[in-house]
Amino acid sequence: MITNYEALFSTITPADFGRVAVLFGGKSAEREVSLKSGNAVLEALQSAGVNAFGIDVGDDFLARLLAEKIDRAFIILHGRGGEDGSMQGLLECAGIPYTGSGILASALAMDKLRTKQVWHSLGIPTPRHSVLCSEADCISAVEELGTPLIVKPAHEGSSIGMAKVNSAAELIDAWKAASTYDSQVDFRSRVHHRHPAWPGIAAHRIGHAPHLLRLRRQVPGFRYPVPDPMRPRCKQRTGIDGPYGESL
DSSP states (O other), X not given: OOOOGGGXXXXXXXXXXXXXXXXXXXXXXXXXXXXHHHHHHHXXXXXXXXXXXXXXXXXXXXXXXXXXXXXXXXXXXXSXXXXXXXXXXXXXXXXXOXXXXXXXXXXXXXXXXXXXXXXXXXXXOOOOEEEEOSHHHHHHHHHHHOSXXXXXXXXXXXXXXXXXXXXXXXXXXXXXXXXXXXSOEEEEEOOOOOOOOOOOTXXXXXXXXXXXXXXXXXXXXXXXBOOGGGHHHHHHHHOOOSSBOTTO
């Protein structure tokens, strides 16, 4: 059990980060979400004493990038143009360190079809899937895989243009709707699963989630949920036992 929580916090001071540009907005279908999350990140950095400023990424971005003195970039762009490797490549060419994954990981993860192809090549189980190009494809998909099916644009964020369908007619409508966002539309069998939103059973032990410690101190009664399947491992590695990690 950890007793010295201060040891988990970084010794880096806000001034060590230099001038940080928070990149948000952009031109993708997720612009509005990015504006909200970007402003929240900017406010949090500034409240922590970081010399941060925001850039709404638009047509003048390259000029601003060259004109501003930027020591680091915090990318909070959503969707294409921010998560697909293009922004990462630009920042690397400019020699500006940035948050998140690099060029290849970003580009691959944003392309749902190629991500699945990589998983298949490595023998990683993934729901059956294919690309829809016509109404005939939609009919064949339902005949082959049955329903329900999940439809998504191949290069958009997780929820943009997504639909669950239970018939060939619904699949055709969903394919047409998703096609307004992307020329490549992917469908896959639906998988029923539990999706626990939990920060990690040992995150606070190795210092990967110091924000939890701050929440615990700043918000009376703060607790994070521990899904039942994770409780034995959580107890083994952290000493916490129960439906909530209250000892943080």
